[in-house]
Amino acid sequence: MPAAMPDTRDVKALVDDAVAAPSVHNAQPWRFRYLRDSGELLLYADPARALPVEDPSGRELRLGCGAALLNLRVAAERRGWEPSVTLLPEPGEPELLASVVLAAGGPAAGDLAGLYPALHRRHSSRHPFTGERIPAEVLDELSGAAVAEGVRLVFPDRWHVETLLDLLRDAGTLEAASDEVLAEVARWTSGAGRGEGVPVSAYGPRPRDGRAAVRDFAGPRSPSGSTAAFEKAPCLALLGTREDRPVDWLRAGQGLERVLLRATLDGLAVSLDSQALEWPELRWALRDPQSAMGHVQMLLRLGYGPEAPATPRRPVDEVLTIV
Incomplete structure (x- = not known):
């Protein structure tokens, strides 16, 4: 004890x-x-x-x-x-x-x-998944992990998945036209390697057809310019809350991580995409019309695929003060 x-x-x-x-x-x-x-x-x-x-x-x-x-x-x-x-x-x-x-x-x-x-072991994967179907009981278990933290995880039907892919493409277009957004993204990608940010090793390949549920961090900076075909019918999930207050965001973060840890134990790879959520006009449209979820907090892509590389972390002494 x-x-x-x-x-x-x-x-x-x-x-x-x-x-x-x-x-x-x-x-x-x-x-x-x-x-x-x-x-x-x-x-x-x-x-x-x-x-x-x-x-x-x-x-x-x-x-x-x-x-x-x-x-x-x-x-x-x-x-x-x-x-x-x-x-x-x-x-x-x-x-x-x-x-x-x-x-x-x-x-x-x-x-x-x-x-x-x-x-x-949990790391975000921006690589293509196999497309193998995830058993319903595994998806139910993930939804239960979210509910345990007071949030909801729903799996949209095929029609809504197509809508989500279109919205993600729209978000990429909006980002590409915003110098301010591009500069902020660059601050956390091109400077990675100091214990923070997204390193090149975690970018993953660029979607070959430009339509996938992954954020394209590489762009013209990709050293290899590698592209790949991503799954045509990805398994997507929306994690959300009834309200949209700071306390709900904290609960959503806990629910998200509980889902991610459970998914890792179940042998799943997961990528997270917040790009469309950063544009108010797109965030509302992400909602599943068949769900009572009030506010989407994160979009997840789940499947079976290669183990993703770790991203850097700052030393504990930089984030912890003991008094």
Whole structure:
């Protein structure tokens, strides 16, 4: 059984697991602060890593921080801690996103501990998938993982998938015409390799027909100019919430990461695409008309494919302060 309160080594290990989470452009927009006297671990947004052009509301920033929070909960339970989480604990301090208090709970306490083996194996894949059908029971399990975090994951029918592919193509066209967006994307791609951003090794090939549910980071910068045919009928999923407030974005981030870890354990590859969500006129159109989902928070592409490479992470000492 763990000690009554985490020590410095425990906290560093937990944060190291937390920051394996995905974030848009791998910007890693989080900071952690551990208060030794009270045993409270605080999660903050890092405004220096925001995307003011693509994400002016901070929605995607909070999705990433929510994913890191889910990883923290998984890691805590795997080590025998019971995490008690309060979202947005100080209304007058918007950068403070969550407070986590850890109590000794015994070996592998809680139902999240079983997801831990996937935590460092989970990587976004921008490569083509085989097109093999995913069993319905696996998809149901993923939907259940989302519901466990208070969000929804729905799988659109073939007609709506075609609409989504068209909207993603429209988003790419809008991005290509915006110098501001292109500059912001370049900041997190061309400069990758310093423990942040999307490295060239994670770009994947460019879609051969220009119509696929993956963001084209390579463009003319691709060293090989490689292209590939992506699946014609991809398995897409929409993760969303009823409301669209900062607290919903944090819940969506936790639900997203829980789905991703479950998918990894099930042998699935997943890519995330937020490109169309960054244009208000397209985001609303992403909604599945047959679903009661109010607001789409992320688009996922799932399938069977090669293991994706890891993307860099900043050292724990850069994101954690202990006082």
